[in-house]
Amino acid sequence: MRFTLEHTDPRSSARAGVFRTDHGEIRTPIFMPVGTVGSVKGVFHRDLVEEVGAQIILGNTYHLYLRPGTETLYKAGGLHRFAGWDRPILTDSGGFQVFSLTGIRKLTEEGCRFQSHIDGSRHLFTPENVIDTQRLIGADIMMAFDECPPGTAEYGYAAQSWARTSRWLERCFDRYRRTECPYGHHQSLFPIVQGCTYADLRRQSAEFVQQFDADGYAIGGLAVGEPAPVMYEMIETVNAVLPQDRPRYLMGVGTPVNILEAIERGVDMFDCVMPTRNGRNGMLFTSEGIVNIRNRKWAEDFSPIDPMGHTFVDTHYSKAYLRHLTVAGEMMAAQIASLHNLGFYLWLVREARGHIVAGDFAAWKTEMVEKLGRRL
């Protein structure tokens, strides 16, 4: 068994566990920084390990497939060796990116044809070749190829889409079982629960995926425009059906508040571009609330960026200096903000874990949620 559930919060569905991979253990709940092309934007691997405390990063199959390509990755000995990152890696299936290429993609039962955003070249992703690609990347956790319908999808489309995703899931596992990791380590394959905002589809989907007895399960198609309470309701619906003894991964979510609400409802794994993308735009997440560092009010605030922060930038640099760099458009501003925000996200999930283990998660979470959403 890859996953061990160690603690369950007495007053909520929050859980603390450990997921074991051949590249090391992941203590859950965990946040996974997004490393699109094998690099978390603006943050050295060294700082991800030593400052942020990242235990696993995410790579995007779509981007890695186009560049550097599977041939180069295979010759390098997989993404771990290519990128010089020896901790666990999770890859998405590329579905989300491909379905976002409106106008230059065509969806059929076979898979999805699309044109590269880089050079317009034509490609086909199928459930089978997406598994092959992730085998060559060498991800510790691979994701099934699924369709992500828009957040506004009507019931008919959502049901049809889910049915296709289910057929694709069988093809994914079929390929997965007939192949192995070219580099000799174990690769898990997580199915993705879909069903938009329809509780019965979500329940059916969460039932269906369990036949594959996977190492973990993902919840996809949320945080795509629906109100947060609807997202939380869907998480509750799905987690009531998924097995207790496997990790649940909520894909592409979200704000610090979203993460605590989802942890309370039994989610174990998260990824999101928000800490780096919003950081590049001057938004800092802190334990006291959100700072827009471009705001004039910080121009002469020479206090540390985040006196409670845990990365070296938090106490080394001042708010006024970071504002100055941000306004001047210096890349250093993006580096500082990205490192700070990732450090904060990883601190948040470590703290959550500590409070789950200590048994006072619910009270801590209520107090934190009040602060985290404030605009400073």
Add this chain to the structure above:
Amino acid sequence: MRFTLEHTDPRSSARAGVFRTDHGEIRTPIFMPVGTVGSVKGVFHRDLVEEVGAQIILGNTYHLYLRPGTETLYKAGGLHRFAGWDRPILTDSGGFQVFSLTGIRKLTEEGCRFQSHIDGSRHLFTPENVIDTQRLIGADIMMAFDECPPGTAEYGYAAQSWARTSRWLERCFDRYRRTECPYGHHQSLFPIVQGCTYADLRRQSAEFVQQFDADGYAIGGLAVGEPAPVMYEMIETVNAVLPQDRPRYLMGVGTPVNILEAIERGVDMFDCVMPTRNGRNGMLFTSEGIVNIRNRKWAEDFSPIDPMGHTFVDTHYSKAYLRHLTVAGEMMAAQIASLHNLGFYLWLVREARGHIVAGDFAAWKTEMVEKLGRRL
């Protein structure tokens, strides 16, 4: 005396010395990374100190004057405290930037009127207020306000320009002697030798500046388009006149080969944007030659970026991975290349110093110059 000359190479004019500031010692020959707005592009202060071994950085008065402005810098307690950099800082006078603003500046005996490149606002730099600004920045080494004539200037213009720069220099020192550092540390003021590529003007200029008994002297107006042999000749001409017991700073130069040639001719200090700017474009300087990392030939070269390199990126990341990040336009590529190149430049001047002290600089330099210019 701020400067102590410790060693002179028996076979050339190369020198090893120490320049003392209230923020620490600078062992010469030295290269100073350029930190335009108080930040070396893409490189954390921590890495400048721990990886690169930078002993002093350069700030641009023009940029700092416009943003964050002297009022903010004064309230912060100067640039050292504002930026969180407690080692020495040198500031240029802003002249070079202002004279580059063709069309939106007007040069008179009083000084230079110009419009901000940021918001078009109108400003006046004079020899006096440029000293005031550098006092407020708090630089350990301030530069005199001079005109930088174009590399192609004719003799008449060069002579006229040098005459005005001389009058400005008197006004700079007049203001300098009547003011003091608002933060209580010593601030040196270096005159700048000008005279384009005319040996007699250069000699006159190098004689003239010595009346101020400055802590050091700069050589400006070179590497602006003239052939390298002409630049070397001007350096020899000027250094034959400048006092032995003061450091000589060659402004805005240059390639690794330029630097070794200038060290051989008795230059002690250098700055240049080349390691960071060219790094951002994928050019790596190494002890074996120059690498254009965009080149297809590195796509599957999984060997370290620079096995002889002294920063952590040199051995942690491979050429193929750095090429991948560069081609994908990831900011991490700029971070890695900038850190590598600065690490290489500082290694080069440390090595040069070591060979001067050991007495075998000339032989080492000849061997290095052959390798440094090669295209790998």
